[in-house]
Amino acid sequence: MMLNDKVAVIYGAGGAIGAAVAHAFASEGARLFLTGHKLAPVEAVAKDIVSADGSADAAAVDALDEQAVDKHLQSVIDHAGRVDISFNAVGIPDTTILGVPLTELDVEQFSRPIATYTRTYFLTARLAARYMVPNKSGVIMRVTASHSRTGIPLVGGYGPAQAAMEALTRGLSAELAPQGIRVVGLRPQAMPESSTIREAFEPRARASGMTWDQWQQLLASRTHPRRLMTLEEMANVAVFVASDKASGMTGTIVNLTMGSLDD
Numbered sequence: 458m459m460l461n462d463k464v465a466v467i468y469g470a471g472g473a474i475g476a477a478v479a480h481a482f483a484s485e486g487a488r489l490f491l492t493g494h495k496l497a498p499v500e501a502v503a504k505d506i507v508s509a510d511g512s513a514d515a516a517a518v519d520a521l522d523e524q525a526v527d528k529h530l531q532s533v534i535d536h537a538g539r540v541d542i543s544f545n546a547v548g549i550p551d552t553t554i555l556g557v558p559l560t561e562l563d564v565e566q567f568s569r570p571i572a573t574y575t576r577t578y579f580l581t582a583r584l585a586a587r588y589m590v591p592n593k594s595g596v597i598m599r600v601t602a603s604h605s606r607t608g609i610p611l612v613g614g615y616g617p618a619q620a621a622m623e624a625l626t627r628g629l630s631a632e633l634a635p636q637g638i639r640v641v642g643l644r645p646q647a648m649p650e651s652s653t654i655r656e657a658f659e660p661r662a663r664a665s666g667m668t669w670d671q672w673q674q675l676l677a678s679r680t681h682p683r684r685l686m687t688l689e690e691m692a693n694v695a696v697f698v699a700s701d702k703a704s705g706m707t708g709t710i711v712n713l714t715m716g717s718l719d720d
């Protein structure tokens with residue numbers, strides 16, 4: 458198995474991407490420490506994994522709170538002795554900015570996603586790295602979005618937030634790779650199975666005079682296979698990136714937009 462006995466911490470594990478990655482990591486033999494804002498969704502994912510003979514522990518951890526993240530990581534070290542993989546899939550929905558033109562946003566609304574997304578990624582990466590450095594081994598991963606590289610209307614500061622996390626991925630890698638730690642981002646396009654994508658896209662589809670179905674078709678038409686990616690496909694790539702098979706990969710973002718966004 459590709460992740461046999463790897464100790465993995467996932468932030469936002471109760472969400473669509475976090476849960477898909479948790480299942481994929483577990484099926485490849487990882488020991489999982491799943492965290493989320495609310496305990497119940499994370500517990501449900503952990504329960505499914507354990508009932509399929511996987512290893513998963515669940516905890517409520519606010520991934521914007523430095524002390525909470527560090528306390529949890531310390532408990533992972535106490536139980537498992539190390540952390541091999543840190544995967545941040547935290548999503549911070551902000552309904553007050555979706556569908557609103559930039560010219561109508563105030564500066565606090567605009568800045569909020571930039572501050573929160575970079576904060577959670579910086580905290581979880583920095584704290585994990587401190588536990589990984591003594592072992593000279595580890596992988597730090599974060600999900601971003603195509604908004605980092607292309608202009609998408611009516612999402613406020615979400616695009617700049619994604620671009621900042623991609624820049625942070627490169628900066629972390631430049632500092633940590635010499636110490637044996639890889640840092641890699643995953644940039645999927647919208648995966649319609651995830652409920653938050655529908656919630657995020659519907660106001661924008663409406664503002665553009667389209668239905669949700671028409672919006673999905675438009676996005677799919679821009680990909681080479683003319684369809685959108687599934688959560689399982691994205692999670693399979695995450696497994697590879699987290700595994701030792703990807704030892705040559707760091708300081709980069711994996712483009713999972715299936716051709717709709719050129720590198």
Ligand SMILES: NC(=O)c1ccc[n+]([C@@H]2O[C@H](COP(=O)([O-])OP(=O)(O)OC[C@H]3O[C@@H](n4cnc5c(N)ncnc54)[C@H](OP(=O)(O)O)[C@@H]3O)[C@@H](O)[C@H]2O)c1
Pocket residue numbers: 468469470471472473474475492493494495496498518519520521546547548549600601602603644645646647648649651652653654
């Ligand atoms: N889904 C897609 O198709 C897609 C495509 C490209 C990029 N992305 C990006 O990938 C990220 C995850 O997407 P998703 O679809 O998995 O979103 P999601 O289903 O909404 O999951 C996000 C998770 O983050 C958790 N979270 C929010 N604030 C937190 C905090 N302070 N501490 C800990 N956990 C927190 C949420 O927990 P609670 O529910 O308990 O608050 C939720 O479980 C987002 O940034 C999204 O923009 C998604």
